[in-house]
Amino acid sequence: MTRHSRRSFLTRSLALGCSMAASPLMTPVTFASAPWDNRLVVIILRGGLDGLDAVRPVGAPEFNALRGGLLNTAEDPAALDLDGFFALHPGLSDLMPLWRSGQLSFAHAVSTPYRDKRSHFDGQDILEAGTGAPGLEHTRNGWLNRLLSEVPGATAETAFAIGRQSMLLTKGTAPVSDWSPEASLVLSTQAERLLDLVTHDDPLFRDALIEAIDLSQSGVMNLDEEVDTADMLNAMQDMAKPAARGKAVTQIASFAASRLKMDTRIAAYSLSGFDTHANQSRGISRALTQIADNILTLKAELGPVWGKTTVVAMTEFGRTVRVNGTGGTDHGTGGLMIMAGGALKGGRVVTDWPGLSEAALYQGRDLMPTRDLRAHAGWIMRGLFGLDRGLIENTVFPGLDLGDNPGLLL
């Protein structure tokens, strides 16, 4: 049994994959038809990110009393300072260079219109549906899909939903491509040939197979570990193992970048692990590092396209202002939106800051939301794609008042 590196194995199958590329979705005609040149990446942060911990209002007089329990005294406050009032969580410190170069901003004290029940389930549905109204009858489709269905010239390649989980955000009548690096196929040459044979007469299967093989290359090309080519099954199973999943998180960003460099204009995926009810000082670091790694992976792999890109990360709600009895925080209201990219007028915490005094809190427990996060997302889409104001207020986010332009983009 000879051993080859996975890279050499994949290079071999890549060559084969290309020779098979006959899918109508892969033709140059479709590749030329993208409606805009700017790029948008939407990341849903599932679980309710604690915005007050990610971007800390250290200048607020109440902050230390409320949040001192979550701070690590070994941190160097100067290295994390943003603007004298807000400071970054150390888990996001790798993003500091982006902040300094004006490619990172935050919108603080924002939320969806969802109030009071604080359920992840409903909160995420409302965030992704974008309708602002509670109730499942309003969640037949997602706001990104409604956007796409109004864009002339949008094709299946225009938007990519990435990751294992289906997202309401991209659900709807407009075609959206999907891919999960975890679904990557590792096949022997013979298996690939035979699969082609047993799907050949059924165009739906044949075309999807050709694309799956092609997409598998972009999903796993970066892995450099050894695989035993005599037993492809093991390699394939590795892809489905939990160990591969940590990698899968940045693989998603890599994959998104690979598509955005081509015909794709919108990529959407989700990250999870933000529901920090206990031992938050430990748990949230990993979750925040994940965000930083994603943004930096996108930047590194997008190259010059980063200059046309805006990344928006949003969550279903913020968390309680006070720390609970188990060193964590519970479901709250006002939260944080993270924006990054070369198209951004960054280096700012955009907020109508409500304050942390007892009287300023929502229901005496949560950060008071002072702006609908959909307005920020709406202004970004207007800036990136030149969307009509009416289209945003009536179709993408029906019933939303966009309000004043927060000037998020260059």
Added chain:
Amino acid sequence: MSFTPERAAIRFGCGLSPKHAAPASVGHMLGAIAGRDVAAETFPIPGMDPVYSNLLKERDARRAYRKARTDEEIEAANKQLTQVRRSLRIEAGGWFGQTLLRRAQTPDGFRERLVAFWSDHFTAQGKIQALILAQANYAEEAIRPHITGRFADMLRAAITHPLMLHYLDQITSIGPNSRAGKRNPDRGLNENLAREVLELHTLGVDGPYTQNDVRAFAKLLTGLGFDFKRGFAFRRAASEPGEHAILDGRYNGDGGLDAVHAALEDLATHPATARHIAGKLAVHFVGDSPDPALVHALETRFNETSGDLMAVYEALLTHPAAWGSQPGNVKQPLDFIGSSLRALDVQPRQMPMKRLGRMRRFFYDPLTLMGQTWGRPTGPDGWPEADEDWITPARLAARLQWAMFTPLRLRRTLPDPRDFVDVALGGLAPEQVRFAAKAAETRPEGVGIVLSSAAFQRM
């Protein structure tokens, strides 16, 4: 075209099996679902009782965790909570495993398909920890006993089921003029359930109802409630009094549960409901664009019998358009995995029911990657039906991945791929699939290629 046993097993059942013969006739199929529920006897799944008691256990553990103050207390409570949640997941994994085993080993595959169809039609899911795992129990309690009865009875069972009342927020809805409403003026109606019953469960989105009907129906439903100790309970105090006009019917809000039942009965037998259900059945079992004559036949029979489901199934199975040889629907992921297990004749001892990690790796995670997370459609409208929704590159890749490596993890030895073609596809096996089975380099690859073939993935 007309009935053939192999097509019956593939299109209307759980697929072909080396052990269980394909149905011999339409009469046999109908006789089987009208008779003993062998699969449920052999692979039992409890109703909601253990779910409710688990829910209370989990709640207690959560409370203890919140109350814990010292480090030792916190650690102990955390351990306890983790333990409780883990055991809930293991138990639910067993119920899910039974669902799969029924598909693998039932003599009567049509029943499992009908349960899946109706569970999807009446999609309900938990929004809190312990209820998230209740999918199989809900189907067992609200759906399965009613699949051969009247549509009206299934409607009543599903709409008054605690999981549905929880899912569609009925539990938060109170009549503004009820006793409870007068005490809590800031609370009021929630229209969710009323709207979904009209739009999804009965008349259909094109049905003849208006926002006024939704509102009146929501008022009528205000009494529906439950608690986790007793299950369903009618809350007279929350029920909106007065007369509620829904379509042509008038229902008295003081009439208690009977008035709700009367409204559900009228909706269940409405001609728009007949049309809606006929279309859904034809699309689900036959194809994305079914022959209008088939839909019409189902609709007519539904109307003639006021929704006697056995009569409707008979109309479906005896219609020539149901037996066309053109490629049928793409199997949904659960159908795909179920029919694979059936062709492989997977036995109870081969299912890793208590091994949560393996259940995840072999079933839960692959289903998610295939686009059908167990029990978690993205909305109350259930799973999509269009073939294109299921066969995207990512979802197809997940199917191929599963087909290539999971069978070997479930069975120590796999069948010879050349024989396996006959088991899995019988006389319907295309020549290319026979050739590919022969040409594969290894047994797992050969079996995987048969399961990956377009012929096997369609019905």
